[in-house]
Amino acid sequence: MRIRSLAKGAVLVAVSAALVTLLTLLGLFGFVYSVSDGGRNWNAPLSEISASLTRQEKGYVFSGEDLLQGRWAMLLDEGGNLVWSFRKPEELPEKYTISDVASFSRWYLEDYPVQCWIREDGLLVVGSPRNSIWKHNLEMDMENMIAIPGWFLGFFLLSLGSVLGFACLAARRWFRQEQQIRDAARSGWINGVSHDIRTPLSVVMGYSAQLEAAPDLSPENHRRAGAIRAQSQTIRDLVNDLNLTMRLDCAMQPLRMEKFMPEVFLRQLAADFLNGGMSDGFEFEILLPETPLPVLQADPFLLRRALNNLLSNCVRHSLPGSSIRLGAENRGKELLFWVEGGPAQSAGSRPVSSCTLEADGGAAHGTGLKLVAQIAAAHGGSARFSFGSSSRCELWLPYRCKGKS
Amino acid sequence: MPYTILIVDDEPALRQMLGEILTQAGYRVRAAGSCTGAMESFMKQIPDAVLLDVMLPDGDGFELFGRLRQKQELPVIFLSARDEDEARLRGLGLGADDYITKPFLPQELLLRLQAVLRRVYRGAKESVSRLGDTEILWDQGMVRRAGQEIPLTAKEFALLRTLWENRGRILTIDVLCAALWPGPLIGYENTLMVHIRRLRSKIEAEPSHPRYLLTVRGLGYRLRREDEI
Numbered sequence: 117m118r119i120r121s122l123a124k125g126a127v128l129v130a131v132s133a134a135l136v137t138l139l140t141l142l143g144l145f146g147f148v149y150s151v152s153d154g155g156r157n158w159n160a161p162l163s164e165i166s167a168s169l170t171r172q173e174k175g176y177v178f179s180g181e182d183l184l185q186g187r188w189a190m191l192l193d194e195g196g197n198l199v200w201s202f203r204k205p206e207e208l209p210e211k212y213t214i215s216d217v218a219s220f221s222r223w224y225l226e227d228y229p230v231q232c233w234i235r236e237d238g239l240l241v242v243g244s245p246r247n248s249i250w251k252h253n254l255e256m257d258m259e260n261m262i263a264i265p266g267w268f269l270g271f272f273l274l275s276l277g278s279v280l281g282f283a284c285l286a287a288r289r290w291f292r293q294e295q296q297i298r299d300a301a302r303s304g305w306i307n308g309v310s311h312d313i314r315t316p317l318s319v320v321m322g323y324s325a326q327l328e329a330a331p332d333l334s335p336e337n338h339r340r341a342g343a344i345r346a347q348s349q350t351i352r353d354l355v356n357d358l359n360l361t362m363r364l365d366c367a368m369q370p371l372r373m374e375k376f377m378p379e380v381f382l383r384q385l386a387a388d389f390l391n392g393g394m395s396d397g398f399e400f401e402i403l404l405p406e407t408p409l410p411v412l413q414a415d416p417f418l419l420r421r422a423l424n425n426l427l428s429n430c431v432r433h434s435l436p437g438s439s440i441r442l443g444a445e446n447r448g449k450e451l452l453f454w455v456e457g458g459p460a461q462s463a464g465s466r467p468v469s470s471c472t473l474e475a476d477g478g479a480a481h482g483t484g485l486k487l488v489a490q491i492a493a494a495h496g497g498s499a500r501f502s503f504g505s506s507s508r509c510e511l512w513l514p515y516r517c518k519g520k521s
Numbered sequence: 522m523p524y525t526i527l528i529v530d531d532e533p534a535l536r537q538m539l540g541e542i543l544t545q546a547g548y549r550v551r552a553a554g555s556c557t558g559a560m561e562s563f564m565k566q567i568p569d570a571v572l573l574d575v576m577l578p579d580g581d582g583f584e585l586f587g588r589l590r591q592k593q594e595l596p597v598i599f600l601s602a603r604d605e606d607e608a609r610l611r612g613l614g615l616g617a618d619d620y621i622t623k624p625f626l627p628q629e630l631l632l633r634l635q636a637v638l639r640r641v642y643r644g645a646k647e648s649v650s651r652l653g654d655t656e657i658l659w660d661q662g663m664v665r666r667a668g669q670e671i672p673l674t675a676k677e678f679a680l681l682r683t684l685w686e687n688r689g690r691i692l693t694i695d696v697l698c699a700a701l702w703p704g705p706l707i708g709y710e711n712t713l714m715v716h717i718r719r720l721r722s723k724i725e726a727e728p729s730h731p732r733y734l735l736t737v738r739g740l741g742y743r744l745r746r747e748d749e750i
Contacts, residue, residue, distance in 0.1 A: 314602035315532050322538040325627050326545075343723075352624045359604060383693040383740050390737070391690045392629070398656035402739045 125287055126280065133279040137272055162233040165189065166240050176200040186245065188228075192217070193238040205243075220251050279347040299366035310355045317355075321348040352483050353428065357483040360421065364490040371415045371494060373517065378409045378444050378451055385420055388441055389427050398457075403443035412451055414495055414517045422491040422499075423453060425484040426509045430457030431475070433507060450497065450512050458506025485509075524539045524638055527568035528552040528602065529559040529585070531578050539572065543634075556580035560588065570638060572630075573617075575601040575608060575676045586615055596641045598634065600625075632690075639686045650685060652733055653738050653750070657681065664723055671723045675700055676716050681724070684734065684744035694740040717742060 129130060152386070168180025169191065176191065190201035190208075196217060198210040210224060214226075217239065221232045225241070230251035233240040325342035327333060362367035386402045389395060423442070430440050434457040441456040488511065492499040497513035526548045528539050536552045543550045551568060556579050559571075571589060575582035586597055598619040599612040612620040614666060618637040621630060647682075650657040656665040663672045665717040673681065683700040684692065698709040701716070717736075721728040735743045 174697040310604075311602045313621040314604075315535055319532075319534045319538050321624045322535075322542060322627050326542065348624065349626070356604060356622075380693070383695060387691040387693045387696075387737075387740055390740075404739065 126283070129283040130276065131275050134272075135313065137275055155220055162231055162240070162242060165242055166233045166235055171237060178202055184242070187242055189240065191235070191238050191240050199238060202213065207418045223251060238456060299368065303366060303368055304360055306338065310359050312353070313355055317348055317352055321345060321352070324348060351448060354483060357425070357487045360418075361483055361487045361490060364487070364494055369418070369494070371517075373413055374416055375411050375413045376416060378412045378453075379404050381412070381416060381419070382423075382442065382444055382453070385423055389424070389442075394428065394431055395440060398434065399430060399437075399439040401439060401441045403441060405445060407446070409444060409446050409451065410515050412513065412515055412517075414513060418491045418494065419453075419513075422511060423455065424489045425488050426455040426511070429484055429509070430455055430507060433503075435459050447512070453511040453513070455509045456506065524547050524549050524569040524642075525549040525551065525566070526634070527559065527562055527571045529554075529556075529571060529577065529582070530574040531555065531576070532574075533627075538632075539654075541569040542631070546631050552614045553673075554578070556585045559585060559714065563589060563592065567595065569642070570596040570618075570634065572598050572600050575599055575603055575612070579739065583611060583615060586617060596637045598637060609730045623665055636687065651747070652685075652724055653742075653747070654726065657685070657724075666724070666726075673720075673723065677723070680720055684742065689746040689749065691737050691741055695741075697741060 123438045151257070163391065165180050165183050167176045168183060169176055169189075171177075178189075178200075181202075184202070188201070188203035188205065191199050192212055193199045196212040196214065198204075198212075205226075205228065208228075217232075219225075220230050220241070222252075224230065225243060228243040229246075229251050230241050230243040233242070260338045295489055297517050324341050324345035328338060328345050330338075330341075333341065360369065382402065382404065386400070388402060427440065427442065434440065436457055441454075443454050445454070485499070489499040492513065493515035495513050497511065497517070500510040500512070502508050526543050528536050528550060529552075530536050530539070531554050533554065536554065540550045540552055551562050551566075553562045554577075556577050559573075559577075562568075564570075573582050573586060573589075577585065582599060582601070586599075589595070589597065596618045598621060599617050600621050600623060601608060601612070602623045603609075603621045609620045609622070615679070618641070619633050620631060648658070648660045650659065654666055658665060658670075661670075662675075662678050663670050664681075665671070680697065680700055683697060694710050694713055698713055701713070702709050718728070719732065721734050723733050725731045725733060733745050735745060737743055
């Protein structure tokens with residue numbers, strides 16, 4: 117739909133540009149033609165002026181004063197001598213050489229713009245006041261003359277291309293603005309809803325945790341309180357993931373890049389995971405290489421979020437009592453973080469699958485793993501997941517993450 | 522004398538729940554639902570710590586934080602439904618002691634509140650602590666075990682203080698090294714192990730089989746709480 121409207125816009129712009137160019141050119145030519153009358157006649161045709169000058173026995177008779185309209189005229193014989201004149205400026209000579217004639221016939225005579233008309237009895241010269249007419253002598257090689265249409269077409273296409281280019285830029289900008297407005301609205305809505313959910317969810321989580329810890333509660337009610345608490349935590353995680361995934365989706369999450377040592381980061385992450393009681397009932401192990409890993413440049417907040425999601429995912433899908441392993445390895449230009457868990461809770465019924473999630477996630481996976489893939493992509497890396505009797509999730513990150521958002 | 526905590530949140534149900542949790546944990550609780558109420562309560566009696574919501578009906582929690590801090594330098598933890606980095610960074614950047622995003626588990630809140638209180642009021646309310654049969658005499662920088670007073674070196678004291686303030690929690694070797702040797706954290710792991718071994722010999726009955734100061738393989742160390750034994 118968007119491509120079609122973009123194409124329609126492009127055609128519209130192209131047609132408009134062609135029309136504007138044609139009209140401009142036509143107008144220009146029309147104007148030049150109308151004011152210059154083909155570049156020959158400034159006020160009245162020379163032929164008429166010449167016709168109004170007749171030779172009689174006593175001399176020349178001129179009846180075309182009205183045609184001259186403030187101009188002057190003179191007639192030279194074959195030898196360049198003045199034989200007749202009308203309002204001729206005094207400073208002009210009465211005898212002209214061949215070179216004088218050759219010069220003023222093209223240019224000016226003592227700065228007077230003049231026109232010439234060949235008659236049987238000589239050369240009629242009609243002059244206008246100084247600075248009243250601009251003269252230009254145009255000469256062109258025939259080859260160039262023939263090439264003019266090609267040049268014209270080339271310039272026309274160049275102009276059209278420029279107009280189209282600017283139009284495309286403007287259209288892209290407009291689409292981006294539209295997208296930003298839509299993203300901001302979506303972000304605002306999700307932010308608002310998640311904000312409103314958080315406070316009541318705090319109350320639910322608080323009371324359910326209190327009930328779960330109450331010593332006088334029956335085992336059945338204890339189990340129910342535990343379920344409410346656990347499910348509330350799941351909703352909390354979903355709300356958190358939803359917010360961040362949306363911000364990453366709309367490129368609204370700025371990457372705060374820092375340089376840090378992966379081992380230090382991973383040990384703290386593991387300590388927080390264990391301190392938070394998330395791994396209760398599981399064996400936890402952290403595996404780091406003996407050789408120190410190179411310094412990593414990444415957004416520690418987002419990276420922590422991604423690895424926490426992988427650990428939580430592992431806890432959620434592994435059988436209690438099974439082991440959870442967290443580690444990092446140097447793989448050339450990339451750093452590999454991995455989380456392993458298992459056996460899975462429903463290992464028997466769960467098919468073995470392996471995939472690399474793109475930043476837009478996959479419908480088969482929850483927001484948690486989609487978020488991991490988005491965070492990896494935002495760092496210029498990738499996330500790979502394999503599920504079966506046990507699970508392994510990998511996060512590949514370049515050491516020098518450039519960041520995409 | 523228990524600590525007094527002022528809860529400032531516009532949601533009555535949350536104030537009620539927080540009040541119950543904190544009271545059960547042994548704190549004295551006062552609550553307010555607005556900036557005005559919080560200032561009134563604050564002026565009547567200055568609490569030991571404040572749990573402060575960011576969005577209040579008559580003002581901004583960040584602004585209230587500034588007003589409270591002008592009156593008294595006391596620990597403040599923001600409790601907010603806003604999880605954006607900007608809000609969290611602003612809260613912490615203003616000098617808040619912690620920023621907890623709603624929703625949270627009561628245990629998480631209590632642990633973080635305890636950590637803040639221990640850090641701010643270290644030594645002010647506790648000069649002697651007990652770790653099993655061992656007494657820690659903070660003022661004198663020594664431990665007393667089986668009637669014998671054993672002095673701690675400066676590093677051992679700092680190590681024990683850090684572990685005590687975070688007892689029950691795993692502290693990574695990096696955190697402990699940073700507490701003992703400010704600056705780049707390279708090459709201190711073995712020295713830390715030596716200090717841990719010496720500290721164990723002073724606080725543990727059987728240093729080779731420690732009951733309190735435990736090693737968490739690959740990560741760091743943990744000082745167990747009395748109720749975990």
